[in-house]
Every structure is written in structure tokens, then in C-alpha cells.
Amino acid sequence: MSKLIAFAAIQGGYKVVAEVEGQLTRALASFDASTKVGFPNTAYYLPVIYSLLGIKVETLEDLKKPLEFARGLLPPHIKLKNWLPYLGPLLDAGMAGIIAYEIKEALRYLNEPDFYIAQEDPDIENGKLWVGAADDTILRKRGVEFVDGSAPGFAAMVGAAPSPEIAKMLVEDYQKKSLYIFCAASHNGTTLIEQCLEAGMQVGWNTRIVPFGPDISSAVFALGFANRAAMAFGGVQPGDYRKMLMYNKERIFAFVNALGDVGTEWGVAAAGCVNWGFPTLADTPIPEILPTGICTYEHVVAPVAHEDMCQKSVEVRGLKVSVSEIKIPCAFGPAFEGERVRKDDLYAQCGGGRTQCTEFVKMAQLGDIEDGKVTVVGPNLGEIKEGETFALGIYVKIAGREFQEDFEPIMERQIHHLVNYIQGIQHIGQRDIAWVRVSKSAVDKGFTLEHIGVALHAKFHQDFTKIVDKVEVTLFTDEKEVAKMTKQAKSDYTVRDSRVDSMTDEDVEIYYSCSLCQSFAPSHVCTVSPERTGLCGAYNWMDCKASFEINPTGPNQPIEKGECLDPVLGMWKGVNDFIAKASRGAIKQYNFYSMVTEPMTTCGCCEAIAAMLPACNGVMTVNREYMGETPCGMKFTTLAGVMGGGASSPGFIGHSKFNVTQKKFILGDGGILRMVWMPKMMKEELKDRIIARGEEMGVPGLYDMIADETVGITEDEILPFLQEKGHPALSMDPLIG
């Protein structure tokens, strides 16, 4: 009976709002009203409130308005006889509950600043189990997974399973389907997270089992995460609640699993989630709401047997997840990518500075290799004893009628995540500096080295059907063989690198579009040229070219660059025509080589954002990982909030880190010689390339002339430094005409 749900959830709404009102009153009594409140390191304030109501909560005082709004949303109680319609009131009560829960969590951050641990994974040893709100760094990183399909959605799981074994089964089911598992609330004195730990699972963002918090209110972090994704990648404007919620309904495949007794406080949260189009599936016999409408299919389904929970949830949400069946003894999927092999669980390892570990993909002739053949040359696990190290060479030969040498590095780059997808195997690094750790639990299940070959063979066939006809994998563990293979690989790496590095925009007639993230940012169109890699850092021109050839109708489409309209700022007619069409007229034209005049659009995925510093007559850039203030007055998160979502904003440009040292980087504005400030970490990461590029441009000491946060974080602080060093930007033409 929906009526009973409405009855309970509306009661829950009153209860939660009243409780939080009390908490806010107490907080206002003990703190100054101007005390800052909010979630850590985010440009989205309290994200549910900000995204739906457009209210920016910054201080304790600011919490009053949304809480009053929540109070106003509470509908009259439902009469059990001659009732008035309750669906709308139920959803409103749910929203009131969600808003109150978010305020409750903000107050927790204020009252107990150490309650949550602000990192991706919990610190189990020190009892810091709960990670709380995801910061913007996590959002960007994980948001991309929602974009590229490696995470089709999330399961918000509240409560606890009847036993740790059932918890493990449930959660692993979702992991295998690559969903995120957002956990909150408790049942019978325990939590799903504690059960997972008891069952020996690793929890944290890296294994997609996210311990948000122990209370039902922490579930609000899941909704905040979803809404921030819609703002960051989807360009949904704060306050446009209808669009926000529809965006979630249509594109974020999430649902709630209620494990345990559904009381009024869970009820109101579940009702709130229905506003997002996220249905609830419960393991207890609560009333069902089956007609469709607000959600794509059913709204509440119960009781669902634990063994059916995953399949039923995905089905009710209208999601299809293709799980690749790989014939290896371990589970396989992106959810296991971030899993670590800890010291205690380590069976054996290779690479990582201890031994040589190299991976190398080489094109072969169709007749020369045997598809599916996996050979281990040298000792295998078993012969390699527990606690030992070994050398490893992963040598993959691929043949295919459509295969080209250019695809080798692209295929090779897959090895990192594909090996990591194997549960119990950890892979770090790439090329000749790889590092593979094999866990005891994997070996216990029967894992041996040829399974790496089996996984690569299967996934290469699956993901690259068009270009791959045959795959043969050899795994060398014999040290001499590994050394021999490494030598050949290294010489190939050099050839490949110079091929990409020496290409110029003038060399090619075709650029590539990249609309990989368009499921999130509909108006943004990236154009990738040889000298401008994609702003997410993930795709260079060669990758796009390969991607197009692999999948001609995919996200990378060739653009005939056409007549050059402005060689200095970098504008081509063909490109303009393409973007006008692709952005549906929103963007008519843009320049490749300028951030001042009609710059390229920026989406939320960019690795770094450059901004003008007028007083220094130069520019700065800041990478995503840098959390501090910058001389432009905005942190990365703030810049991304202002810029993301497909806007072309003169004075700002999103770009990849690597792009800073590419020759065409804002060349129309003076190039890298305009660069007056960068975070130290980014500067050091690019050190060699910045030095080389400075020399090329006739300023050999450029690297040391660029200020960082140790010099200052305002224009006033860094200007004397620039003057002292004689930074070239100071004597260039004014940045703005």
C-alpha cells in the first residue's frame, strides 16, 4: 500500500526536519552565525541544496534558509480514511528529508571535524571507517568513469545484510557489474561496511565500495555526488531542479537497496531518492509501489531475496550491464582495478624497482601467430614461492587485417587497467617500469601467470573487435628473456615517442573531435590536434585517430580542418563548421591557440585550468590535484565550477598538463613564455619539458622564473619575484589589446 509508505515517510519528514532544526538551533547557540560550514574541498557548497535550490550555503546562518524551505515542503499528514492525494506530498516530504539530512551532515562536519576521514579509502587500523562527502578531486576522477561507461551507476546500500557472507555476495555482485556501492546507515547494530571488512573485502573509493557514513543521513552524499556530476559534466545550472532531477533519472543509473527494517527515517530518504528517479529495493516485506512514472520503472520493490538483489535492482532501474566472462579463477572488472595487494596478503611480486617488469605490444602478421595461445617462458607461480620476487615480460602480439603499428601504444596502455581488473592482482606503472603484485587470495583461487594472458586475449577481442583478429601472449619470467624483450621494447618506445612528439598541426589535414564525455556535457566539443591533446589528458591526436579507426561511429570523429582563418590564434573553417553543428549552434567558432580571444570550450574533465593574471601581464595554470588558493583568486574547484559544462570563457582555458609544454600552447597569446605561476607539484612534474621548451623559445631559465605557491598565492606577492627574475611576460605586449 503506497498510502502506508506515504504515511510513514511523511512522518519521517517531520521527525528529521524537527531533529535538524533542533541541531541547528543548538549550533547557532554555540557557534557564531558567521562560522563557515560545508563539505571539504568542493566548489559546490552543500551540493543537493545548491544544485536544486541554487542556495549557496557558506555559513551557519546560511543553513536557515534551506531548512525553512524543507519545513515548508512538509505536507499535511496522511489520513488513513478519505485521504487526499499523497504522491506529490510524499515526494515533497522526501525532499524535505534529504535537505535536512544534508544540513545534518554539514553540522556534523562542524561539530565533529574529525568524524570523517578526507581521503579515498578509510583508515581501518585507526578506526576511521567513514569517508564522508567526496571532494571534487574524487568527483572529477570518478566522474570520468561514469562518462566512459566503466561505472554505469551506483547502488546506494543502506543498513546491513543478515551476515557478512551475504554482505560480501551482494557487494561483489555489484562490483562485478562495475557499479559503485555507496554505503550508509546501520541495521542490527552493524553496517554493511563493517560486514565487508569482516568478510575480508577492501573498502574505499578504489574498490568502489564507498563507506559514506554510519547513519542514514550520510546517504545524502550519494545524491550530492550525483548532482555534482550533473553540474560538472552535464552543465546543469544550479537551481534548475527539474533539469537536474531529470538528468539523474535519464543518465545516472542509481538505485537504493534497503537492507533491514525500513523505518520512517529510511522511508523519507527513499521517498527523497524517488525524486531523482532512483527506486528502492528492500529485503524486507515493505509495501511496494509498482506503477511507473517518476522512476523509469517500479518505485519500490520488496521483498527481494538477497541472491536476486543485484539482478533485480539493475533491471528495475532499466540498466544493462554487460559482464565480460573471462575464464580465469578470479573475479574480473573495473571495480577491482583500485584494489591493492597489501603486504600481508602479498604472495609474490615483480617490477617496482626490485626486478624488471616490462610490457610490450607488437603488431604481427596474421599467419605468424596463433590466436589465444598463452605461453609462460620461465617459472610460473608455484615454482615461484611465496614472498619471492620475479622478473616479468608481458609480450603481446596482435594481428589483424585492420591493425596498424599506430595502435600498438594504445593497446599497450590497456594492459595496466586490464591486469588490475583481475581481483587480487595489482598493477602499477607502464612500459618498462611496470609493477605487478599477486595476492595470496588470488593464488589460493588458482591464479597463475597465464591468466594474465587469458584476460588480455579476451578483453582485446571484446573491446577492439574491429582491429583485432588474433592475439598471442607470451609471459617471460626468465630473467634473460625479460632483459632481451625489454631492450627491444625500449627502442620501440623511442621511435613511437618521437613520432608523436614531432608531429605538428600543420602536418595534418584532419583533426579529431572527442565527444567521449558528451553523455555528461552535451554542449562541449573537444577538438584534438597533434599539438593540442584533449584537455582531460587522456587522448592525444594519435589516440583519437586510432579510436576512430577502431570505431568509426564512436566519440572521435575526423574533422577536415579546412581553410585556415587565423594561423596565429589557430582557427579553421572546417573546425568551426563542425563545432557549430555539434554544439547545436551554441558555439559558433573558437581558437586553438588563444585563451584570451574566443578560446576553446572547457568541460569538467580538464586536468588543469589556465587563467589570466592581468597585473603580471601573464597567465597561471592550476592542476586538479592542487587544493590551495591561486593568484587568480580561485581554487581549481571554483574555476572548474565557473568554467565546466561546455562554456567558452575568454581569459580561461581548460587543458591537459602535457599541453603546457606542447609548442602551440596559447601561442597566439605568447605561448608558455606567458606562464608566470604554477603549483609546485605540476611544475616539477613537467620540469624537463618546461626547461626544454623554454630553451626552444629562447628563454633558457624559464623554469626558474615561474612562481609557485612557495613564492606567493596573489598577484601582488608574485610580481616582485617575476620582476627580480626578469620574467619574459613582463616585457611582452599587453595580454589584453
Add this chain to the structure above:
Amino acid sequence: MADEKKAKKAPKLADAATVSIDPATRQMVAHAQKLGIETVFDRAENMKQCNIGVQGTCCKNCAMGPCRLPLPKNGIEGEDERKGICGATANTIAARNFVRMIAGGAAAHSDHGRAVAEVFLSAARKEGDYQIKDIPKLMATAPHLGVETQVEVDGEMQDRDVYEIALEVGEAALKEWGKDEGELLYLKRAPKPLYDKWTKEGVKPRNIDREIVEIMHRTHMGVDQDYKNLMKQGTRAALADGWGGAMLATDLQDIMFGTPSPLESEANLGVMKEDHVNVIVHGHEPVLSEMIVAASQSPEMIALAQKHGAKGIQLGGICCTANEMLQRHGVPPAGTFLQQELAIITGACDAMVVDVQCVFQSLANVAKCFHTHLITTHPIAKMEQKNVIHIEFDEHHAMEDAKKILTMAIENFKNRGSEVMIPNYKATQIAGFSVESIQYHLGGTFRGTYYTLNDNIINGRIRGVAGVVGCNNVRSKMNNAHIEVVKELIKNDVLVLTTGCNAIACAMEGLLAPESAAAFCGPGLAEVCETVGIPPVLHMGSCVDNSRILLAATEVVNAGGLGKDICDWPVAGSAPEWMSEKAIAIGQYVVSSGIYTIFGGTLPTSGAPVFHDHLCKDMEKIYGGMWDVEPDPLKHAHKMIAHIDKKRKELGIDKARERVLMDMEARQAIDA
């Protein structure tokens, strides 16, 4: 036999046991007969319907006639040679009569609308006792009348003053009755393909009054003698009603008095209270009743009632005034059109206040038998009988007038006789479903949208939607057809929207109580009702509020998934017990808005089969909607269901919907 004929017979009496399915009515008719008071039911026994008038083929438009062209009993074989003195064919005569009925109906709704617009203007000018109450509705309505809600000040858009907007809205609205160029502004609220059809057919109303006047001209002796051309004008006047006068009336009433939202109330004669001063408000315009409601709640009036020995003041409504007071204030309807005399016969009616439309002149005769004050209030609606009191209601002194009327009722309380008999029948109902409140209840503040309804139509839980409306008619068993049709529809998973006396009839039978969903509906509709918490029959207001049904039908189109025009989706209209000219006007605007519309009883077109076919067949090709007639309630309902099924098939939703599971590729393919 011959002797009997000559002797003066006593008038026949109706069989009280069979006059209605409603026990309160049966009880009161019997009671009236015992008291020797004649009611409409008895008169129907003695007044046979004119056989030629019923067929629509009597022409009395000139003094060479009346010409009577009844259809021969065995129909017409070969060419129809019937003609009037001037040569007018049966088609011409029936069409002229039909469009004159449209003119009458459109005039009634639209004149009601005009009166509201005039009061609205005085409210906008802050004169008189009315206010601008519902500002969101004002803001939503203004753009449709070309009134800006914001103004640019120093490059910034600012909200305009509410009363400034209201004034312009009122002025723009009033112009719709008599502007000298252009077309009705509200036509653009219809789906574009429908608007385009009206343009193509040349039936877009120019202004409201003109279309009615033109009907009177065209149907004058010797003017328009082509039934198709006559019906074009009939359509034009009907549209000027539905998408003009009536819609303006609804909107302006909502702005002044509040847009209805669901509330609980009761219905039937049992709502009257023996120990209260009972005031029955009957007629159509809420301008009067709003003030009476406000006055009846004033401490001053309540104290006065108590001083006169009553416990309080009980208001009750009849006809659409009842619906207006109900949907905004929860004042219970005391009965339908056919129960108006019965309210007085309870002996407990201390005053009956009437304004316009559907008011029996016989009320004066009935009132004469009791202490009841019968008070007419409208300058255009007076009665010849001496016992009728006329208190002209003036919007500038509305509260004063209302209090004066109530005071008369209160002072009359003591004059009740001993023969008070209030039937102990009433039912609970949930009313107050406006286009806006339905949208809210289909998803709340954040997700409210008609798509929720569409989704359940597409998935087949709801088979379709029916608007079942209209009067009741003493020529058939009161409310029998109403209730049978509605019950059959909901049993077959058709969601029913109701207005007018059908709504009151449904309320009296408990169909507007939410519990009725589980009792009477098919499983799909029951499940949706259970989810939303609604009854299977939604009370959308008075007869001018049929405009709400037009707009709701448009919202369904706009919400997507069910075609591009009103005629595309599974919806049908019905008036099972119609009697007034307003019903014909409504029928025609509903048909020409693309909706299959079926009437119960008879249609005054049966005497002109070619014209009848024009309405029932040709109309579909022109507008997508068409007329039909079927007196048998079950067949009537199944004809509607057949139409709904036809539309489901055309939309390809006649099969179970497939569960579409999205993969990443499909998700990336979602349009921005």
C-alpha cells in the same frame, strides 16, 4: 377510453421508487408527493417530448412556419424530399437549430466569463471586495494574454507590480469579447497541429460575441442554408466558448478565488443540518457564492445565527455554484440540477440564493409551500412570481449584499415549519482537481508532470482517459446513466475526469472517495490510484471548467509520448444525461478539439440523417474528434472504450511495453 379522455384527469405522479438511483431523491420525491407538492419528476410524466423537436427538424425561425419535418417512421428511401415552406431541407433546419443551441450555450458560458472579467477588472483596480489572490496563476496566465510579467529597468529584468499585471490581464481578457481584429489569444494554448487545423478550416474565432451574433444572423430566415457551412460557424462559436469565454472564466476565477487543490467534502441533501441555518446557493457564477462563503464564516454572521437559535450556518450548493464553492472551499454540494426543488422540500432551507442558468422557475412555486426565501441576485435572471425576492448583487458592495442575504436567511430560521425532513444520505468526496494541482500530485514540487500519467497510459495500467460531464435529465432515471457509464469506464481502467452535475452524481455515489478505486476499478487503474492516492474519478470543477479538461488534454500532449495532438491519444468525452444548450456547445468544442464525444439520451439531429452523419463521421476527418449518441449506458461506455483502444492501437501502445534496459552506448545516444 373516449370518456376518460374527456374527463379532466388528475396529473400523473412519477413513481418515486424509480425516479433515481439516489435514495435521497427517491425519499424526497415521495415526501413531496405526500405533501402534494409537484416536482420536475411529476411534470415529466405529464409533458411528453415533442417528437419533431427531439429530432431537431422543427423550424420556427419565421412566421410562415413553424415547419415540421419529421423523419418518416421507416426512414427515407431514395432522395430526401422533405422541405420547409422556404425550401429549407431537414439538414438545414437541424443544423440551424443545432448551431443556435451552440450559440445559447456559448453565450451562457461566455457571458458568465464576461461578468467574471468585469469583476476581475474591479479587483485589479482595487475597487470593491474582491482581491487578486492567486499570484502564481496570474503570472502563468498573463503571457497567454500577451501581458508581460517582467519589465526591463536599467538593463535588468524586474518583476512587475502584481496589480499592474492584473489590470492589463483584465483589460486584455475583456477585449476578447469584442475586439475588432485578430483572433482569440488562447487558441495558441492548443497543440500546434490542432491550431493549424482550425486555421485551415477557417474556424478560429475572431472574438467571442461576434461568433454568437453571427450564428443568430446566419440562422435567420434565408441566410446560411448549407449545413456544413453552418457547422463551421457552430464550431467557431463553440471554440470561442471552450478556448475563450469558459477558459477565461476559469482562469480569472482561479486568480481571484484561488486555483483549486484537492480537499475533502461531502455531497447530497444529507449535508443540510436541521439545527443550522441552511442556505442553498444555486446557479453558476462563483462571484456571488465566494462572498456568501466568506460572509458565512464571519464571526458576526455566526453570532447572529446563534442569536437566532441556530448552531451555525450551513451552506450547500446546487449545480455549478456548488462545484465552485466545493473546489475552493470544501462547501458540500446539496445536490444536482434535478434535486433543486428537493432542497426546499426538506423544509430546512432557510434561503435559496440563485444567479444564472439551470434554475427552475418552479422553485418559486415550491418555496411558496415553505418558509424558504427564494432570492434572485442577477439583473438578467429574475422570476415573475411574487414571492421571489430580488437582491441585485453588485461587486462593489459584494460583502454587504452577501451579509444582507445571510441575515435574511438567519432571521428566517425561526419561521421553519414542523415538517423538516432532511434525508440521511450523503457521501464523502475528494474534489478540487485543477490542471495545476493534478500536475503537482503527479510528482510533487520537483517532479510534478503529466508525464507520470502518460507513462501509465503507455504502460497500459491506465487504458485511457474520459471526460464525463454534464447535466442530468429527467427523461431518464436520474444519475443512472452517469454512474453506470463511469463505473464501466473505471472498471475497464479508464481514468475519469468529471465536471458539472456528473461530478455531483459521482460524489453522491461515493465514486469521488479514494477508497472507491479498490472497489470499482480495474487492476491497473486501481494500482495507479493507490500510488497517487487519488480517486478514479477526478472532480475538475464546474461546467465552465471543462476548459480545464481541454488544458489537461493539452498537457498530456505536451508531456510527450502520446502523439502530437489531442486527437492522437486515448481520450474520449461523454455527457450521459445532457439537457442544456451549454452541453451542445461543450460537445462541439470538445469534438473540434479532437476528442470523440458521445451523448446519452438523444441528439436533436436524428431527423436529419445526412447532417447527423456530418457530425458523427465527417467531423473526425476534419478535427480528429466526432459526435456519437448512445442512450444505453453500458454500450455508451464501451463505445468510448472502443475509441480509446483504437487510439492505443494507432499509437502502438496496445501491446505490453517492453522493458528497455540501457547500456552505455544507449545512454550516450541520449539527446542533449
